[in-house]
Amino acid sequence: MGAIALAATSLAACSSSDAGSGSSGSTSGGDALVLAIQQAPTSFDPSQVEPAAAGILWNSVYESLAYRDPVDGVVKPWAATGWKYSKDGLHLTVTLRDGLKFSDGNPVKASDVAATMNRNIETPGYIQTQITALKSVDAPDDKTVVLNFKYFDPKFLPLLGRELGTFTEASALKNPNIATDPLGSGPYTLDKAKTVPGSSYVLSRRDDYWDVASFPFKTVTVRLMNDPTASLNAFKAGEVNAVAITPEQEAAAKATSGAVITPTAATAIRTMLIIDKGGKIIPQFKDVRVRQALNYAIDRKGIADKLLLGFAKPTEQVFSTGGTVHDDALDDTYPYDPAKAKALLAEAGYPDGFSVQIPSTNVSTKLEPTLSQQLGAVGIKVQWVAIPDSQATTVLSSGKFPLSLKDSAFASDAYTAINFLGAGTNNPEKFTTPELTKLMDTLNSTVDPEAAKPTLAKINEYSVKEALEVPLYNPINLWATSQGVQFVDKAGTTSSVRQFGVAAK
Numbered sequence: 001m002g003a004i005a006l007a008a009t010s011l012a013a014c015s016s017s018d019a020g021s022g023s024s025g026s027t028s029g030g031d032a033l034v035l036a037i038q039q040a041p042t043s044f045d046p047s048q049v050e051p052a053a054a055g056i057l058w059n060s061v062y063e064s065l066a067y068r069d070p071v072d073g074v075v076k077p078w079a080a081t082g083w084k085y086s087k088d089g090l091h092l093t094v095t096l097r098d099g100l101k102f103s104d105g106n107p108v109k110a111s112d113v114a115a116t117m118n119r120n121i122e123t124p125g126y127i128q129t130q131i132t133a134l135k136s137v138d139a140p141d142d143k144t145v146v147l148n149f150k151y152f153d154p155k156f157l158p159l160l161g162r163e164l165g166t167f168t169e170a171s172a173l174k175n176p177n178i179a180t181d182p183l184g185s186g187p188y189t190l191d192k193a194k195t196v197p198g199s200s201y202v203l204s205r206r207d208d209y210w211d212v213a214s215f216p217f218k219t220v221t222v223r224l225m226n227d228p229t230a231s232l233n234a235f236k237a238g239e240v241n242a243v244a245i246t247p248e249q250e251a252a253a254k255a256t257s258g259a260v261i262t263p264t265a266a267t268a269i270r271t272m273l274i275i276d277k278g279g280k281i282i283p284q285f286k287d288v289r290v291r292q293a294l295n296y297a298i299d300r301k302g303i304a305d306k307l308l309l310g311f312a313k314p315t316e317q318v319f320s321t322g323g324t325v326h327d328d329a330l331d332d333t334y335p336y337d338p339a340k341a342k343a344l345l346a347e348a349g350y351p352d353g354f355s356v357q358i359p360s361t362n363v364s365t366k367l368e369p370t371l372s373q374q375l376g377a378v379g380i381k382v383q384w385v386a387i388p389d390s391q392a393t394t395v396l397s398s399g400k401f402p403l404s405l406k407d408s409a410f411a412s413d414a415y416t417a418i419n420f421l422g423a424g425t426n427n428p429e430k431f432t433t434p435e436l437t438k439l440m441d442t443l444n445s446t447v448d449p450e451a452a453k454p455t456l457a458k459i460n461e462y463s464v465k466e467a468l469e470v471p472l473y474n475p476i477n478l479w480a481t482s483q484g485v486q487f488v489d490k491a492g493t494t495s496s497v498r499q500f501g502v503a504a505k
Helices: 002-008 055-061 110-122 124-130 159-162 170-174 229-235 247-254 288-297 300-307 327-331 339-345 363-374 414-421 434-442 449-465
Strands: 032-037 067-069 075-077 079-086 091-096 134-141 142-148 189-192 198-203 220-226 242-245 262-263 268-274 310-313 353-359 382-384 401-407 470-475 477-481 485-487 500-502
Touching: 002 229, 032 242, 055 159, 055 189, 055 198, 055 220, 067 159, 075 079, 075 159, 079 159, 079 353, 091 110, 110 124, 110 134, 110 142, 134 353, 229 242, 229 247, 242 247, 242 268, 247 262, 262 485, 268 288, 268 414, 288 339, 288 363, 288 382, 288 470, 300 363, 300 470, 353 401, 363 382, 414 449, 434 449, 477 485
Parallel strands: 032 220, 353 382
Antiparallel strands: 067 075, 079 091, 091 142, 134 142, 189 198, 198 220, 242 477, 262 477, 268 401, 268 470, 310 470, 485 500
């Protein structure tokens, strides 16, 4: 969820004096990038890093084996030069590039990567939940890492460009202060003398880094700042060179001299998850006609245009528009048609509709009046039940709610298929059908990503026609930049310094 957290939250920045550039006043593109986030990093421990806005910190200190290119979204080698699966998909061999060094000057060895990953397997945390298929990691020589699996996991490979792909020196894993004292081989180091944990974090570029030309900013400062109005005011005053803004702030930001406003690519999807597809709580949801009625009842375009001021792309698919299997034609499956929704409910035996409870969180708040009105118009009466934001994910598996609004980040098409329709967190009841089981079995046994595309396309088509979810829209967020800084991410990647570049003057 890192892309959502960085791009969808209100960010701000501070003056260049915080970035340690030795000057005061406004920031200068090419010297310092300054950002602010609403949530502090949970930890720099490689086993505990998470996909949130603070990912820009660990993703700069640590070098991943791979990365997603912010221009085309393709997973490309970084610390690795390449990788190859065995024919059965149970072994993945990764080759490290020559000349890698940790910030303490020691060379990077395959044994360091293996030690970090084996510790991830054994250590509870977000990463451990993502790598249940991984059994062990070996280092047969200094340049070769071999990942061994209990079973083939089609969603695994992109993880090498995310949290799992980070690593530290094997000896550093014994550092009792690893959570605050990171040792990586990445392009930046954490300047502990200028960092105030929980308040501001300063990164200094390593001039000896092998690919230093790809990281133009000498310093990157990340500060905690909760007030979006203060962030915008700092930008308008010339003290901030990059800030994520809300649609309501666009006009004010655009009026700032030299400002460039850049919309982001679709990095996520907002969905009304049908948790109870098996009908344990609401028996009606077992009937495909009821699920289809839910989809016909929602005016996606009206929500995008009126409620979200045009900064959203309506969709009826959970698969990313930037992926390989998204089919534009499927987005015409459920046009807004309340009469059709009511007819389907009546045909299914519910002419008077029914009542449903949905958890109310920060994801749903803005949409609640509109969704209540639109669902109520076809006979589905909604009661919103307040839930602490800290429970927004765990509530999915609580067994208390048949529906829930959820933001989900895009990682890969295989990840989306498994997360929504397989054994992932968005399908807590592990609902399936004979047809879906057959498709998922094919996906889970197809090692070649190219060969898996037709199966993924069939999974996408099946999920839409069977109305297994109620996808709503892809959020479009905005970045305001100035003074030589530009937001270059066109693919909706995770939080990273790579999302920013130096603008031509």
